[in-house]
Amino acid sequence: GENVEQHPSTLSVQEGDSAVIKCTYSDSASNYFPWYKQELGKGPQLIIDIRSNVGEKKDQRIAVTLNKTAKHFSLHITETQPEDSAVYFCAAARGSARQLTFGSGTQLTVLP
Amino acid sequence: GAVVSQHPSWVICKSGTSVKIECRSLDFQATTMFWYRQFPKQSLMLMATSNEGSKATYEQGVEKDKFLINHASLTLSTLTVTSAHPEDSSFYICSARSELQAPTYEQYFGPGTRLTVT
Numbered sequence: 504g505e506n507v508e509q510h511p512s513t514l515s516v517q518e519g520d521s522a523v524i525k526c527t528y529s530d531s532a533s534n535y536f537p538w539y540k541q542e543l544g545k546g547p548q549l550i551i552d553i554r555s556n557v558g559e560k561k562d563q564r565i566a567v568t569l570n571k572t573a574k575h576f577s578l579h580i581t582e583t584q585p586e587d588s589a590v591y592f593c594a595a596a597r598g599s600a601r602q603l604t605f606g607s608g609t610q611l612t613v614l615p
Numbered sequence: 616g617a618v619v620s621q622h623p624s625w626v627i628c629k630s631g632t633s634v635k636i637e638c639r640s641l642d643f644q645a646t647t648m649f650w651y652r653q654f655p656k657q658s659l660m661l662m663a664t665s666n667e668g669s670k671a672t673y674e675q676g677v678e679k680d681k682f683l684i685n686h687a688s689l690t691l692s693t694l695t696v697t698s699a700h701p702e703d704s705s706f707y708i709c710s711a712r713s714e715l716q717a718p719t720y721e722q723y724f725g726p727g728t729r730l731t732v733t
Contacts, residue, residue, distance in 0.1 A: 535720040537720070539724075545726055546621075546708050546710075546725050547659065547724045549722075549724075601718070601720050602649070602661060603659075603722065606658065607658050
């Protein structure tokens with residue numbers, strides 16, 4: 504099955520700085536890579552996703568890059584704000600069932 | 616759009632009793648619903664996948680007789696934890712997907728249900 508590794512597990516940045524979270528996946532057949540933000544006591548919220556036929560996608564302060572050859576993808580948050588503080592999960596999906604396999608999560612703290 | 620609700624948001628039950636959690640898609644028809652379990656400071660682990668009108672498919676290691684899943688309509692799925700024990704205490708999250716138009720990867724997550732078994 505698919506295995507998704509995520510790093511770092513915790514990340515602290517100063518407000519205004521950039522944050523980068525990285526994930527690697529094991530199954531070369533995976534073709535959908537979403538990122539979720541989860542606030543304490545709430546369900547995950549999709550913030551951005553990328554398909555395997557695209558190398559980069561951007562939405563305002565958030566961007567995701569995908570390197571299929573190396574089987575890794577990254578989340579980039581620029582101009583971080585305190586409200587960006589949360590746990591971020593990457594995931595990968597493949598096949599007809601299109602089930603998600605999640606990474607272990609990154610606790611991002613943006614210091615004011 | 617694409618709102619998923621769960622009820623209750625939190626529940627406390629005594630060991631040995633059963634508890635039912637509801638997952639509803641409010642503004643779309645969910646052909647597939649997923650149930651996840653999340654322990655504190657850990658990731659989401661898929662428990663089962665259910666398609667409307669069909670039996671759920673459980674992940675390896677998940678007891679189907681303990682975690683009963685019903686997906687009787689396109690807007691409602693239920694998870695019943697039978698004979699709950701303290702080790703079942705966790706955050707249970709559902710998600711829903713609609714493929715009435717075309718296959719899709721996108722899942723919409725509910726807010727989660729915190730189960731505490733005493």
